[in-house]
Amino acid sequence: MMTIRGVFLAAIAIATTHVVPALAQDKTIYVAGSGGSMEKAIRSDVFPAFAAKHGVKLEYVAGNSTDVLAKLQAQKGSQQIDVAIIDDGPMAQAVALGFCRPLDLGPVVNDLYDIARFPDGKSLAFALLGAGFVYSKDAFTRNNWPAPTSWNDLSDPKFKGKIVIPPLNNTYGVISLVQVAKANGGGETNIEPGFAAFKNKIGPNVLAYEPSPGKMTELLQSGQAALAVWGSSRAKALADSGFASDFVYPKEGGVVIGVGICPVAGGKESPEAQAFIAHLLSPEMQVAMSKTSGLAPVNKKADLPPEYRAGMPYGPEQVAQLKTIDWVEINRQRDEWNKRWVREIER
Template identity: 90%
Template sequence: MLRSLLLAAVAACVTHAIPALAEGTTLYVAGSGGSMEKAIRSEVFPSFASKHRDKLEYVAGNSTDVLAKLQAQKGSQQIDVAIIDDGPMAQAVALGFCRPLDVGPVVNDLYDIARFPDGKSLAFALLGSGFVYSKEAFAKNNWPAPTSWNDLADPKFKGKIVIPPLNNTYGVISLVQVAKANGGSEKNIEPGFIAFKDKIGSNVLAYEPSPGKMTELLQSGQAALAVWGSSRAKALADSGFASDFVYPKEGGVVIGVGICPVAGGKESPLAQQFIAHLLSPDMQVAMSKASGLAPVNKKAELPPENRAGMPYGSEQVAQLKTIDWVEINRQRDDWNKRWVREIER
């Protein structure tokens, strides 16, 4: 009788344990929506899930949104892996939201530009910022392709330009590069504000943060020119819209799509494994094909037909410009307040 009871108890425990093991835990990954979210959901999640029983959830939001979530959840983080553009990522690291990376030897295969000096974050993908324009609108008006940041001030573009706002990475890049094109710098942003206030502002149809709305404004013909990234431009072109993407002659600014394991939550070791998986050559190629983001792993070999419109390979990566995010972040709150007061009123 006692033996029967013990066997029944053991069987009950085993039966209860199996569903719990099968369910596993949930790994929360937060990052941008649009083409990147689709690529991670379709390419990275299934591949990672085939090796782990844990559930994967994606929390969509731009870099500012993800940083705000980390701030709101400080001390009790729900996000395990944060995907944030390099500028806001520097803020996230400075605020203590990222823990040291431990992703194994794959880190040695990355371009130097992808390995951030803080040791707590890195870029898993690259894109270049520049101009996206409507081929139809430009042909109809006999306009040549834009070549300079100062072209944004050309009166012929009145009400035809779309630029993300200053709380967006592309907005910051626009202000900094316009300042540099007019004799300024990250430490002397005044020429940028003057140009936007006196010349560029009247040409801007909208300071639009939403990729979907940006696409809509271009496709509808309301906008003819936008400041955007190479991956967004690829997604737009892949939709069938006749558009082109060019870097200004002053240089395209590289954006490193940063990623880090989040500190202050359950700190699952799967976060490190997920990042390592995303950095593998196979996943780098799959992500690039699906999203237009350029790989950072030097061993990731893209077919020629998938290389167009992205900073691919050591030669192109070396040509991209960088900006001083530490200096920018030091002043960014003041810039944002001034932007709202003087530009985006």
């Protein structure tokens, strides 16, 4: 016969078995990153399996890389974000400012392309895309224009008022400025040719320096714009919408963008943040993400069906063809460039 004390202890044990899972379910992991197709892929393909396995809730905070970096700066010392998704350039800034903690992901990192492993040890790329040109097939056919082939094509007067480019506080804007500078004899350490080209030749052709992917899509679909500097994943999403468009890399080379990710320092620093990143890097999640978002996988074991590979830097041969740019040098000058851009170009 069970004593009163035994009944009491048994009741506590039963209550505990119900309380612990409930408490685990109350834990929320906040992931901040870009909206659009990437947000859709993470919400639909990545979150459900992770939540079920770890017994946590997941929330996605949408914003471009600049927005996420600004949130980290605003929350310094009391971070609410657990996992930050930021393009490779601003990610280097985030690491330098102390917003990321050392990675502890286990053996999955051994399966990644070298280009995905950032040297800081606190962040890496979980996906790749290439920056190039997306253009309206209808507009180019109607005007009998050949497909763009060079960064200097942005200067062609026939495109007056027909080009959209993200602003300089956006990764694509920086890439545009640097690559135009390189096409005219400059580069990261000599940006003058880039500013000169935008001020005197490209600027009159630009309809808008547009940061919003939704607005960029609208300008192309409405026919107001015919040509844009954008990424391979954005181009795929545009084509998937049914809009007749194509995506090409300039002859000088497209630029690889590593979509960076890091566990955030200075908050609750949940171990689930590290586990989430490892989960995202698994071959299964890499394939699922690529199918939905158009972002190329960084895990060499991710076997993406051929019908999903078009327009993305998939596999070692294509990854090797893309160019990288010197983000350390760029970030050193970026504030000065931004001020000059506002003063001289985007007035």
